[in-house]
Structure formats: C-alpha cells, structure tokens
Amino acid sequence: MNNPLLYSAMVKQSSLDAIGRRSLYAWGENSSGQIGDGTTIDKSSPVQVGSSNWSSVACGFYHSLAIREDGKLFAWGFNFYGELGDGTTQTRLSPVQVGTSSWKSVSCGSRHSLAVRDDGKLFAWGKNDFGQLGDGTTTNRLSPVQVGTSSWGTVSGGDLHSLGIRDDGKLFSWGINSDGQLGDGTTGGRISPAQVGTDSWSSVSAGGIFSLAVRDDGKLFSWGDNTVGQLGDGTTTNRLSPVQVGTSSWKAVGAGSLHSLAIRSDGRLFAWGYNNYGRLGDGTETYRLSPVQINAGNWSAVSGAYDHSLAIREDGKLFAWGGNQYGQLGDGTSENRSVPTQIGTGTWAAVDGMFLHSIGLLIA
Numbered sequence: 001m002n003n004p005l006l007y008s009a010m011v012k013q014s015s016l017d018a019i020g021r022r023s024l025y026a027w028g029e030n031s032s033g034q035i036g037d038g039t040t041i042d043k044s045s046p047v048q049v050g051s052s053n054w055s056s057v058a059c060g061f062y063h064s065l066a067i068r069e070d071g072k073l074f075a076w077g078f079n080f081y082g083e084l085g086d087g088t089t090q091t092r093l094s095p096v097q098v099g100t101s102s103w104k105s106v107s108c109g110s111r112h113s114l115a116v117r118d119d120g121k122l123f124a125w126g127k128n129d130f131g132q133l134g135d136g137t138t139t140n141r142l143s144p145v146q147v148g149t150s151s152w153g154t155v156s157g158g159d160l161h162s163l164g165i166r167d168d169g170k171l172f173s174w175g176i177n178s179d180g181q182l183g184d185g186t187t188g189g190r191i192s193p194a195q196v197g198t199d200s201w202s203s204v205s206a207g208g209i210f211s212l213a214v215r216d217d218g219k220l221f222s223w224g225d226n227t228v229g230q231l232g233d234g235t236t237t238n239r240l241s242p243v244q245v246g247t248s249s250w251k252a253v254g255a256g257s258l259h260s261l262a263i264r265s266d267g268r269l270f271a272w273g274y275n276n277y278g279r280l281g282d283g284t285e286t287y288r289l290s291p292v293q294i295n296a297g298n299w300s301a302v303s304g305a306y307d308h309s310l311a312i313r314e315d316g317k318l319f320a321w322g323g324n325q326y327g328q329l330g331d332g333t334s335e336n337r338s339v340p341t342q343i344g345t346g347t348w349a350a351v352d353g354m355f356l357h358s359i360g361l362l363i364a
Helices: none
Strands: 022-028 043-048 054-059 063-068 073-077 092-097 103-108 112-117 122-126 141-146 152-157 161-166 171-175 190-195 201-206 210-215 220-224 239-244 250-255 259-264 269-273 288-295 299-304 308-313 318-322 337-342 347-353 357-363
Touching (some): 022 054, 063 103, 112 152, 161 201, 259 299, 308 357
Parallel strands (some): 152 201
Antiparallel strands (some): 022 043, 022 357, 063 073, 161 171, 171 190, 201 210, 220 239, 250 259, 259 269, 269 288
C-alpha cells in the first residue's frame, strides 16, 4: 500500500545510552506482531521484548528492527515485502536474527529497511517500487543488499524515500521525489544515492514526503512537501532544495508524517506543521508554519511518528503526546494528549515511533 503519510523517523539516541543495561520495550498497535512480544494484542503500556541487552532500535510501518549489544541485527512484524530481511515473506511475532554480520546503525522506512554494517557499508531490503533501497533497481529484496561502495555514518528511511550521510559528511538521497523530498532541485526519482548540494551535515531525518537535516554548523534545513507547514519556513510552499529554518543552532531533528520536531542546541524542544490530535505538543490543535517551543525542559532525543511524538528529557525521562487510539503513547490509556505526558518513571536511552507503535530502550 503506497500511502505518502507513512514513514520512518531516524532512531534517536539519548546522551544516557552508554549507562547501564538497555532492555527493549515496545507498545501500541500490534496486529502484525510489530511489538515483538509473541502476540498480536495491542499494548497501551511498554512491554519488554526478550531479555537481551540492546544498542539501537527502529520502527517501520508494521515492522521493527533492533541491534543487540553484540552487533547482531534482529527484526519482527509484517514481512510481505521482505522488510524484515530474513529471506522470507513470513510475518514474525518475535525477533528473528538477520544474517550474521555485525551492525552499527539501523533505520526503517514505511515498508523498507536500512542498516550500516560495522565496516561502514550500507545495506537495504524490503519494498523497492520507487528505488527507495538505492541499489539501482526497483526490485523488492528479501535479504540485505549492499548499496554502493561508500562508507556511511547516518541513514534515515522515509515513506518511499531514503537519506544518508556519508562518512565525509556529504548528504545523499534516493527514492520517490514527487514533492521534492530528495532535495536535488527536481521532482525526478532516483534509484541510487544522489548527492544533495556540497555542504557537510551532522544529522538527518526523512519524513512522510519531506526531509529535515542539520548542517555541520548547527543550522537546520528542510525540503519537500510543505502543505501544512511541516518545513517550518513560515510558508506552505513546497521546496525542491534545502531551505534554512530560522537562524538558531540545532542538535537533533525528528520528521513525522506531517509534522516536525527539533531540539535546539540549548536543549529546548520545538515543533511545527500539522497538529491534529495535538501531535505538536503545544496544548492546541493549531497548525504551526514556524517552530514553536513546546516545553521548558531540556531534551536530548526526539522522534516524530505518524500522529504522535516521543522525546527523552536530559534526565532520561520519556514523554509522549498526540494520537493514542492504539496506545502508541504508552501511558496505559487510549486518550490523545496535546502536551508531553511522562511515560512511567524509568530512565530511557533511545526511542523511535512510526505509524501506530513505538519502541524504546530502558536503562536497567
């Protein structure tokens, strides 16, 4: 199903992620086993998945990925297009290991997956109808296939497009480009990574049909669809190339389906774009065309999902807000929240959200 509102945000790690044992938890909609607890029962509060120690996590539309502390990659959930990468199209209700390589980072698109191996090589698998895997074809892949020969640092999967920062800081994009979400000044799709400008970048996040990135100097840029102000430049004009958002310095971004989140260098949290269900967290359902501050606290990690948002405060406390019809906020209810709501009392190292489920690493 090609729905431009379904996407994956880049996994966000907290500054606390090196402390203690990191246990895997998930919550929300679970019709395809994307929570990974061996059932298809929705969960409105975080439930532990297995007993291993983990280093990073990522949510897709109906699938999830995680890297164990030893570098081994696991996947679970819906697998019709091969998005789990285990060589089959069989849905998995619990984590299954993907190959035998050791990995350092992972990201999910709506129906595809991306991962960087320990040696820096980029691999992709799953749905590939618009070239979102970047392997030069539009063939779905049931197992990881290498994308080019470069060495990569950060990758992020969107709905039908992908972004990556090479080890030298150069930004690349590939996949569908109907609304300029690749940022190369055109609306022509790419089936292999194409460089975006000549600047050097530090972080990137692919949204539904738009993109966010922070340049090495801390300046925030956005491009692609801007129908509801998700680019944050004060307009609703689509942009085919990166445009700067304000003049502040930023350290983290999280692109949602139609909304955006970012943490300024001073730790302040901001949001903009579409705001039904209160996904911006400012206590209203008013669309915002420019960044508005959400909470007075200091924050370390953020993730934008379909209709909800997740963030980790600098003290490791997890907060969520927005749509909650399947328990994707994790507060034990199905009530929408228009302001950040604390989830439990634990300390978290990482969190990610996608369509209607969320996943995170709790520090024991």
